[in-house]
Amino acid sequence: MSPTTNERLVKCMKIEALTSEKVESFIAYCKKHKAEVDDSFLYDDDLKGFKPDAENPTYLITNSLGEVIAAASLMITEYYKRGKSARFRIFHAEPSDDDCYSMLMQAVIRHAKGLDKVFLFVPVNHQTLRAHMERLSFAVERYSFLFVRESPEVPEYDLQKDYEIRAFRAGMDEGIWCDVRNAGFARLQGNDTPITPEMVTKMIQSEEHIEGGMMILFHHDRPVGIVRGAADEYEGEPIMNIGPLAILPEYQGRGLGRILLRAALRFAKEKSYASTILSVNGENERAKTLYLHEGFRQVEAVVCYAYRLK
Incomplete structure (x- = not known):
């Protein structure tokens, strides 16, 4: 033939x-x-x-x-x-x-x-x-899931006593952002490489940056959590991407992640986004449970393949 x-x-x-x-x-x-x-x-x-x-x-x-x-x-x-x-x-x-x-x-x-x-x-x-x-x-290293929330309703949240959410201040809070993000993600596979203040500056200068979309959670003036909402696109439509969302390890398990998530959802509504999107590692069961309870649904799944050189 x-x-x-x-x-x-x-x-x-x-x-x-x-x-x-x-x-x-x-x-x-x-x-x-x-x-x-x-x-x-x-x-x-x-x-x-x-x-x-x-x-x-x-x-x-x-x-x-x-x-x-x-x-x-x-x-x-x-x-x-x-x-x-x-x-x-x-x-x-x-x-x-x-x-x-x-x-x-x-x-x-x-x-x-x-x-x-x-x-x-x-x-x-x-x-x-x-x-x-x-x-x-190549070998399977981990799985990651994409979640989307389309509900226009945003649940209320109550800040606990002595907690406050403040807007990120460009030129002042880059170091704070790195400290919280790096500590919160230190054990999260695939995100454990620390970021630098210079990287945060580039993030602010990017086209997807939304003024006011970066927020820092304080407890007695100590930064303990961060969240970012950024412009994104999914299936040809504008959508707000939520992430990173990080809490210092010693403050995890207190419901603070839910508070920051709802603050980001409220910000998305204020900016007239009809839906929001975020990604989560497959092994992060606590985060997946939170997102599902807050009205997100899984829309995609990807597997990370790694080829070891050493």
């Missing part, structure tokens, strides 16, 4: 590092397959101004017609490097065999020297992509 035209095109495939001349082709490929992969970093704002560099090593595979049929792009930012890791922005191939994935992996892994692992998130129901990852010796 003679090979089909498509098979002949695939057999003539070529891998190459992404150059500035082919960035638009890379972006087009990302948008084409956005619905099949974790799209956390594939939105227009994420891809606008994208360029391959030391922090974004990217490779394409093309067929004999020069058409992109596979792509892999790593994110090796300062944040990920401090955690000794790198995250895939995209790792996807149109051909159903393993050849493309193996070629891409061999190319990008050269940029991960000195790191402990590279990782990516895969939709739980994408069995084909999951099988490719497992054949490449």
Whole structure:
């Protein structure tokens, strides 16, 4: 049986590092397959101004017609490097065999020297992509769930005595934000790498920042909790993303997370958002229970696959 035209095109495939001349082709490929992969970093704002560099090593595979049929792009930012890791922005191939994935992996892994692992998130129901990852010796590290709340009703909350929620003050509270977030997430898998004041500054300067959306919970003037509401998009509609939501370990279990969550929901209503969205680690049973009780429902699930380098 003679090979089909498509098979002949695939057999003539070529891998190459992404150059500035082919960035638009890379972006087009990302948008084409956005619905099949974790799209956390594939939105227009994420891809606008994208360029391959030391922090974004990217490779394409093309067929004999020069058409992109596979792509892999790593994110090796300062944040990920401090955690000794790198995250895939995209790792996807149109051909159903393993050849493309193996070629891409061999190319990008050269940029991960000195790191402990590279990782990516895969939709739980994408069995084909999951099988490719497992054949490449990626292992399941954790699960994460996406929750959405669509009810316009916002429950009231009562601040306990000596507690106060204050708006974040740019240029003053960056250190406070880091201290609470880092302490609250220190044992949360996948979020245990500390953030820095410089990262908080970039967060404030980002397009998704909403003035007044960052709040700090104080107890006797001691910062003990934080929450952020930011502009986001889900299924083509505007939505407010809630997170991070963190409480100092010694203050957890007192209902303070529920108070901050409701404060964020109230803020979303004030800003005319019809719905809110957040993500939670699979092992964080306390948080999942809270969100379900507060009217959220699970809409998506992803699995984190990690490839250990050491």
